[in-house]
Amino acid sequence: MTIIGVGFNSSSTVRFNGFTASSVVHVSSTQLKAIVPSTATTGPITVTNTTAPTGTVRSAVNYTKT
DSSP: OEEEOSSOOTTOEEEETTEEOSEEEEEETTEEEEEOOTTOOSBOEEEEESSSSOEEEEOSSOBOOO
């Protein structure tokens, strides 16, 4: 899944309703590619940076597992 935003870096991690993405590739400061884990359920996507800019952001819309 491609995630578009701002401030992403190589420390970015992604969670789908609390379930950690199987893999995250930092494409650029505005794009991540994440593999949705098979255990993911419908809910928010969160991205966390552990290096500057640090913090966690949450999607405005829920990820829906189909």
